[in-house]
Amino acid sequence: MTQVEPGVSGADVRPTGAVAGSVDLAAAGAVLADRGVRIVLGTAVDMSGVTRAKGVPIDRLEAFVDNGMGASPSWNVFCVDFGIAFTPDLGVTGDLRLRIDPTRLTVVDAGVAWAPASITQQDGGVFTGCARTRLAHVVDRARVAGLRPLTGAELEFVLVQPDGSARSRGAWQGYGVRTALDVAPFLTDVQARFADAGLPLEQVHAEYGADQFEVSIAPADPLLTADRTVLARILVGRAAARHGLGVSFSPQPFPGGAGNGAHLHLSLADAAGPVFSGGTGPHRMTPKGAAAVAGIVAGLPDLQGVLAGSVLSPLRLKPGNWAGAFACWGLENREAAVRFIGATAGNPHGANVELKAIDGSANPYLAGAALVGLALDGIDRDLPLPPEVPVDPVTLPEADRERLALAGSQTEALDALDASSLARHILGDAIVDGTLAVRRYEHATYGDADPEAAAAAYRLVFSC
Numbered sequence: 001m002t003q004v005e006p007g008v009s010g011a012d013v014r015p016t017g018a019v020a021g022s023v024d025l026a027a028a029g030a031v032l033a034d035r036g037v038r039i040v041l042g043t044a045v046d047m048s049g050v051t052r053a054k055g056v057p058i059d060r061l062e063a064f065v066d067n068g069m070g071a072s073p074s075w076n077v078f079c080v081d082f083g084i085a086f087t088p089d090l091g092v093t094g095d096l097r098l099r100i101d102p103t104r105l106t107v108v109d110a111g112v113a114w115a116p117a118s119i120t121q122q123d124g125g126v127f128t129g130c131a132r133t134r135l136a137h138v139v140d141r142a143r144v145a146g147l148r149p150l151t152g153a154e155l156e157f158v159l160v161q162p163d164g165s166a167r168s169r170g171a172w173q174g175y176g177v178r179t180a181l182d183v184a185p186f187l188t189d190v191q192a193r194f195a196d197a198g199l200p201l202e203q204v205h206a207e208y209g210a211d212q213f214e215v216s217i218a219p220a221d222p223l224l225t226a227d228r229t230v231l232a233r234i235l236v237g238r239a240a241a242r243h244g245l246g247v248s249f250s251p252q253p254f255p256g257g258a259g260n261g262a263h264l265h266l267s268l269a270d271a272a273g274p275v276f277s278g279g280t281g282p283h284r285m286t287p288k289g290a291a292a293v294a295g296i297v298a299g300l301p302d303l304q305g306v307l308a309g310s311v312l313s314p315l316r317l318k319p320g321n322w323a324g325a326f327a328c329w330g331l332e333n334r335e336a337a338v339r340f341i342g343a344t345a346g347n348p349h350g351a352n353v354e355l356k357a358i359d360g361s362a363n364p365y366l367a368g369a370a371l372v373g374l375a376l377d378g379i380d381r382d383l384p385l386p387p388e389v390p391v392d393p394v395t396l397p398e399a400d401r402e403r404l405a406l407a408g409s410q411t412e413a414l415d416a417l418d419a420s421s422l423a424r425h426i427l428g429d430a431i432v433d434g435t436l437a438v439r440r441y442e443h444a445t446y447g448d449a450d451p452e453a454a455a456a457a458y459r460l461v462f463s464c
């Protein structure tokens, strides 16, 4: 391999944007070693939404790319309490490989570099249960259809004690200046780590929940955004640890408190330009843009078990939480699952849709695949745009509210996923069945538990 990818060849080792070409691994390894890197961690996010890693010494970088490191198929169905929800295909026999993407190599802590891994068969062949590979596949489908999707991620989290218990809330105020200034050393550390990693930070601010903050990441290719979401969680977690803090991305860290969303923004362009602006439809959508919104709204109940499928997710996904508990769309409607954001001077990234129903338990690769896949489905089938909901959906007549409400229980959301040929078309049977196994295991374990006990069990598992 002679071609050298910018970003891993010079003094700089950081994510490189859209991936192209190959990497001179010997040169990249030398750069990392010069920067004091001793270990490379390769991560994969399992179907319960937990990021797991294998590590190699820096001198085995090439093997991590070319041969991969061994992982049992059961890696995909580990659960939040580290039980294993075996399926007929994902069990104790066989072997898969974690192969890192060297174009994403980034130094994340003293002596440690990170890269996301795809899970492959031993010989490098496609493993259909790999979430990262599935997202790449869905993005490829979009390209073949002449569409260019971009996604941007918002990550909400609550600062906690390192053991997961609550911090003192005496001084907290929603979006509070003092709330932010009180943890300014942590926030400025987050900014520095993102800058060093080449991770484009759009906003970092106190949210409305107690000790809740949000970082948002600029729009990019959906695979890059999902990789960056994993990286962002690592960097936020490391910054928190350095300041004696813990961090919870759980959908509902404390029952009765604010939930953590993992909203994703989507824009789409075809050869003629952006599909969510420049047309003659509602809010200047083009026919493709309208069909994409229709696809997301129509398919949301089928994919809820992937986007917000944990035991805790229904505690967050309720009216009044700005979490998008209704399968409808509306211009700048923060209670609609699909918030449409028009092209205005206040929005330099252009028109896009924000899917608010996603929470911090969702695998970011599957969330991206579901969102892009639903938009493609709407375009493929030329679905008609449902009427806009321009008001808070709780104010609608009861029959409309009931029709639009997303599932209020985990069981209902999972049964809808199980029965959905659309979800199986977008994500494949291995991913749908693995997700169901993991979430049903969670339901059996925590479904009847006191919400405080369930929340405690989940509090730190989605942080890195």
Ligand SMILES: NC(=O)CC[C@H](N)C(=O)O
Pocket: 156, 207, 208, 258, 259, 260, 261, 262, 316, 321, 322, 323, 324, 356
């Ligand atoms: N500002 C917001 O959009 C709040 C979002 C909310 N915390 C959620 O769970 O989705």
